[in-house]
Amino acid sequence: MSEELKYWYLRDHKLFWTLSMSQIKQLCIIVGYKKAKKGDIIYFSSSDVPRIFLLKKGNIKIVEIDEDGNETIKDIIQKGDLFGELTLENDKNSNEYAKALTDEVAICSFLMSDFENLMLQNPNLALTYTKFVGLKMKRIKNNYSNLMSxxxxxxxxxxxxxxxxxxxxxxxxxxxxxxxxxxxxxxxxxxxxxxxxxxxxxxxxxxxxxxxxxxxxxxxxxxxx
Amino acid sequence: MSEELKYWYLRDHKLFWTLSMSQIKQLCIIVGYKKAKKGDIIYFSSSDVPRIFLLKKGNIKIVEIDEDGNETIKDIIQKGDLFGELTLENDKNSNEYAKALTDEVAICSFLMSDFENLMLQNPNLALTYTKFVGLKMKRIKNNYSNLMSxxxxxxxxxxxxxxxxxxxxxxxxxxxxxxxxxxxxxxxxxxxxxxxxxxxxxxxxxxxxxxxxxxxxxxxxxxxx
DNA sequence: CCGCCATTGTAAACTAGCCGACAAATGTTG
DNA sequence: CAACATTTGTCGGCTAGTTTACAATGGCGG
Structure with missing residues (x-):
């Protein structure tokens, strides 16, 4: 894939609007650019290096298996959503993986550490990202409190x-x-x-x-x- | 309250360790320093200016009332916890308030906008805060998925x-x-x-x-x- | 086009937990 | 201390939703 293309893959996400091309390059993008088909299991959160993922195409579900073998859907991720270690902390004892729901799924990813460095250089990115995570939290909270009552x-x-x-x-x-x-x-x-x-x-x-x-x-x- | 004291009130929270005294002063701290007793209703999230609160003493619960008048506990806040518009977005149509659970409750607060400015100047603060919010999200997620299954x-x-x-x-x-x-x-x-x-x-x-x-x-x- | 597997449809038996309705105990206030 | 309010204890009846079990349907690969 051309450098140009890699650039645009991230560039069209709101989160990265404030970044220059050279900053985006810093993220060593799309090292893990991946395609998958319906039903494929795509990634285990306990993978080697902590990453943040961006779903470019299709839909996936994040699933957790507990001790008893029960599957729980943790999240449904849609085109344009970020997922992975959004908390910026890696957590090894979680048993999550992602499963493709649509025929064609495309994911790109970058290293959490690269992203952290970039945030230190670009406080605006940090602010946007925090709001982003915050929004996600609010959505989750609302969903679940509906479920309860x-x-x-x-x-x-x-x-x-x-x-x-x-x-x-x-x-x-x-x-x-x-x-x-x-x-x-x-x-x-x-x-x-x-x-x-x-x-x-x-x-x-x-x-x-x-x-x-x-x-x-x-x-x-x-x-x- | 003396300036010195105000300073220490925030200073002893992990989040603010990286800040200098002058930076903390920027937050115009403790404008809203408040005490309350058991059962008191302390704050409505739809208050005038968006704020972030820090519980210095005691315990409170964050409660929401829905259309039918049902009370739902959204969160239990303990000494040292931050609460309020952690998402950095103010959200007017939420119907939340806080209620004191212990005899003595002490809260201080600062303006969200001041905090945002400080984050822009101090990327390290931004990073720490992001991790903080992320951690909170993870806790909520875990709690709720237990509740479900x-x-x-x-x-x-x-x-x-x-x-x-x-x-x-x-x-x-x-x-x-x-x-x-x-x-x-x-x-x-x-x-x-x-x-x-x-x-x-x-x-x-x-x-x-x-x-x-x-x-x-x-x-x-x-x-x- | 056939066979197979994933998905959807249906029904009966069972049960966790809700609800209403009090009673008892513990705290609180004048 | 008396009266009142809040919190805790207990008991059936009831119902939403689970579980088990199997049948029907649809779609895909060969």
Missing amino acids: KDAKTRLFTFIKEWAEKEGKKDGNKVTIENYLTQADIAQIIGTSRQTATQLLNEMEENQLIFYTRKEILIDDITKL | KDAKTRLFTFIKEWAEKEGKKDGNKVTIENYLTQADIAQIIGTSRQTATQLLNEMEENQLIFYTRKEILIDDITKL
């Missing part, structure tokens, strides 16, 4: 609404979402069993609120959710 | 263990925690009803694992939890 149906509605807002193609009150999640995935995200999720989705379909297929989800009228 | 008993055990580690006075395997929470508070934190929490605590007491009083919690052998 509401019942499964409300959680599903909230999730679909948020998903539609973030990624849906709007046409008046109709929204189309490209569906790269299985019902089992959705169930895990909203913290319920697969069966309950299926039931609720079908119930929504009966009430003409949504139309679910494996490829896409059609929402007839987003305001009714 | 485990049952009430496990959640209570995990909570007590963490509490003991963070604040307990250890004596071999015995740990004493100063108890500033009611059982209703604990129930909210672990996401269950007050009655269930009471039942589980009594069960633990029957099994000689803990001894609960309103003043303190004694753990006979922390390794057995």
Whole structure:
């Protein structure tokens, strides 16, 4: 890949707007530029050197396996999102990995230490990054506090609404979402069993609120959710 | 309060170790130095100017009220913790306030904008703060993912263990925690009803694992939890 | 186009934990 | 100390949601 191209791969992310070309080069970008296909396991957080990753294309889920072998979805990462050791601390005893959800996935990465150095030289970057992490924290907090206090149906509605807002193609009150999640995935995200999720989705379909297929989800009228 | 004293109030927090006295003065510290008593409501996040707060003494809980009037505990803040708009973004539509849990509570605060300026001048501060926020995010993430997948008993055990580690006075395997929470508070934190929490605590007491009083919690052998 | 595997659909039995409703105990205040 | 408020204890009944188990469907590779 040409140097020029590498540059633009990062350059088009908001976070790096303030950086000069030479600064971006400092990040030794795209050493780990990687492609993957649906279902592939992409990376273990306990890898060699701490890195920060940037998803350029597709969608992935971050999954953790606990002692009992249960899979928990920690996060869904979309095109343009950063992931990895966002805390700037590497944490070895976490058991996380990423799994591709869409057919084509492209990821580039840079070293955490390079990024830290750059932050020391460019306080504006540090500020932007902090706000970035802060925003992510706020989103997580909100999500989870919904999960705690509401019942499964409300959680599903909230999730679909948020998903539609973030990624849906709007046409008046109709929204189309490209569906790269299985019902089992959705169930895990909203913290319920697969069966309950299926039931609720079908119930929504009966009430003409949504139309679910494996490829896409059609929402007839987003305001009714 | 003397300038000297103000200085030390911030100076003894890790985050500010790298700052010079004059830099700390820039923060116009302790404009909002405040004391409060148990049960007092201390601050609404939708206050005039965005601030960051530092709890110097006592314990408080951050609470949110939703549309239906339900109280949710968002966070428990301990001596030395920062709270407020840590994300560096002010967010007006959140309905949070803080409530004193201990008899004496002391808080000092500074303006977010002053802090931002200081970060721009002092990249090291920026880096430290970013790690700080990141760490907080990681803690929240872990807490919540426990809440999702485990049952009430496990959640209570995990909570007590963490509490003991963070604040307990250890004596071999015995740990004493100063108890500033009611059982209703604990129930909210672990996401269950007050009655269930009471039942589980009594069960633990029957099994000689803990001894609960309103003043303190004694753990006979922390390794057995 | 066939067979296979992942995904989705459905139903019955079971259960953790919620809710309502008090009673008892402990603290607090004048 | 008396009266009141807050916190803790306890008990059924109830229900949302889990679990188990299996059937139907759809999509992909050969």
